[in-house]
Amino acid sequence: MKTMKKLIIVAALMCSAMLLVACGGSGEEVEYKVTVKDALGNTYGKDTIVEFYNGEEKVGMQICDENGVATKKLAKGTYTLKVTSTDKDVSYHFEETKVTESNTTAEVIISNKLGEEPEILFAGGKETDAYYVNTGCTNVELAAGERNYFLFVPREAGTYEFSVVADSKTEIGYYGAPHFVQENSAAEVKDGKFTLSVSESMIGTGNTGTTVAVVGIDSDAKVNAVLCINRIGDPQKTLADEEWTIYKKTVELSQYTLPAGKNLVPFDITASTAYNLVLNKADGFYHLNSENGPVVVVYLAKDPTPAYLPCFKNILERSGISKYEFDADGNFVEKVSYSECLLEYIEFADKNTGVYPLTEDLKTIIIERGNYVGWWDSESPEFIMKDSAGNPIAGLNPENAWLFMCAYVQ
Numbered sequence: 001m002k003t004m005k006k007l008i009i010v011a012a013l014m015c016s017a018m019l020l021v022a023c024g025g026s027g028e029e030v031e032y033k034v035t036v037k038d039a040l041g042n043t044y045g046k047d048t049i050v051e052f053y054n055g056e057e058k059v060g061m062q063i064c065d066e067n068g069v070a071t072k073k074l075a076k077g078t079y080t081l082k083v084t085s086t087d088k089d090v091s092y093h094f095e096e097t098k099v100t101e102s103n104t105t106a107e108v109i110i111s112n113k114l115g116e117e118p119e120i121l122f123a124g125g126k127e128t129d130a131y132y133v134n135t136g137c138t139n140v141e142l143a144a145g146e147r148n149y150f151l152f153v154p155r156e157a158g159t160y161e162f163s164v165v166a167d168s169k170t171e172i173g174y175y176g177a178p179h180f181v182q183e184n185s186a187a188e189v190k191d192g193k194f195t196l197s198v199s200e201s202m203i204g205t206g207n208t209g210t211t212v213a214v215v216g217i218d219s220d221a222k223v224n225a226v227l228c229i230n231r232i233g234d235p236q237k238t239l240a241d242e243e244w245t246i247y248k249k250t251v252e253l254s255q256y257t258l259p260a261g262k263n264l265v266p267f268d269i270t271a272s273t274a275y276n277l278v279l280n281k282a283d284g285f286y287h288l289n290s291e292n293g294p295v296v297v298v299y300l301a302k303d304p305t306p307a308y309l310p311c312f313k314n315i316l317e318r319s320g321i322s323k324y325e326f327d328a329d330g331n332f333v334e335k336v337s338y339s340e341c342l343l344e345y346i347e348f349a350d351k352n353t354g355v356y357p358l359t360e361d362l363k364t365i366i367i368e369r370g371n372y373v374g375w376w377d378s379e380s381p382e383f384i385m386k387d388s389a390g391n392p393i394a395g396l397n398p399e400n401a402w403l404f405m406c407a408y409v410q
C-alpha cells in the first residue's frame with residue numbers, strides 16, 4: 001500500500017510538470033503591457049478592458065488606467081488580445097494584437113464602429129447613404145469611384161479637425177448641410193485635413209446639437225479606412241461672437257409735439273447747395289440756417305415722405321440699426337448698436353407724425369449707418385435713392401443725401 005501511494009504521488013507531480021510546460025514553461029511570470037489608442041494617438045481610459053487569450057481560453061483580463069494602459073502578469077507565452085469598451089462599440093485588427101515573451105508590450109489601435117442604419121442624403125443629383133459619426137476615430141469602408149458621405153453632429157462648441165487614415169489615396173472635404181450638399185468643399189483642405197468651427201449658438205439645448213456637417217471622402221480604391229474627428233480647441237471667434245458696443249444717448253429727452261398749424265417740409269436731396277444746419281446748444285436741436293431757424297426733425301415712428309426707406313421704427317421691428325467698424329488695415333475694431341438709443345428716441349416722438357427734432361445723436365446714427373451700408377452710394381446694393389420706377393434719383397447731391405429721413409418745421 002505504501003508503494004502504491006508513492007506511485008500516485010509521483011504520477012501527480014509528473015502531470016503537474018506537464019501542465020506547466022503546456023501553459024508556457026516553468027511557470028515563471030512575465031509582466032505584459034498593452035496600450036490602447038486610436039489612430040490619432042488618443043488613449044482610451046478606464047472604460048476599456050483588455051482580455052488575454054491562450055488559444056480559445058481566456059487566461060486574464062485587465063481594465064485600462066487613465067492613460068489607456070493595461071498591465072498584467074502572466075506565465076511566459078504568446079497571448080492574443082481582445083479589447084472591449086463599456087462606453088462604445090469598437091473595432092480593430094484582432095489577428096495583429098498579440099504579446100509574446102520576447103515582445104511583452106503592444107499597442108492596440110482601435111476605432112469606433114460605424115452605425116448600421118444610414119440616412120438618405122440627396123447629393124450629386126442622386127440619393128446616397130450617409131452614416132453618422134462621432135468625435136474620435138471611426139472605422140469606415142470606402143467605395144471607389146464615388147463620394148462617401150458621413151454626418152457629424154457636434155455636441156460641444158469648439159474647433160474640430162477632420163482627417164482620414166487609409167492605405168489608399170483619399171481626399172476629404174466639408175460639403176455643407178444635409179438640406180444643401182455642396183459640390184465642392186466649403187472648407188480649405190490642407191495636408192489632407194480641414195477644420196470646422198462650431199460656436200455655442202450652433203449647439204442645441206439639452207446637448208442635442210443643431211448643426212449637422214456633411215463630410216465627404218473620395219478614395220481611389222475600395223478600402224477600410226479610419227475617419228478621425230478631433231476637437232483641437234475652442235471655437236474660432238467670429239464677428240457674430242464679438243460683444244456689442246451700445247451707443248448711449250448724449251441728451252435728456254422729453255415728449256415732442258409738433259406745434260399746431262405747422263407743416264413738415266422734406267429736404268431736397270438734389271439741391272446743388274448743401275443745407276446749412278446749425279446746432280442750438282440751448283435746446284440741443286439742429287435748426288435750418290441759424291440757431292433760431294426752423295427746427296429740423298427726423299422721421300422715427302412713421303415713414304417719411306418721400307419714403308426712400310421705412311422709418312427707424314419699422315426697420316427696428318425687422319432687424320436692427322448697427323455698424324461694424326474696421327481700421328485702415330481692415331482689422332476689426334468694434335461693432336456698434338444704435339437700436340437701443342433709437343428706441344428711447346421713438347418713445348418721445350410726436351404721436352401724430354412720428355418725428356423728433358434732430359440731435360447730435362440722430363445725426364450721427366443716420367450718417368454712420370448710411371455710410372456703412374451704402375444708403376446713398378450708387379455702387380452699393382443697399383442704395384436707396386431711387387424713384388418709383390426704381391431708377392437712381394437724377395442730380396443726387398451726396399452732401400444732402402443723409403437728410404432723406406429729415407424735414408424742417410414751417
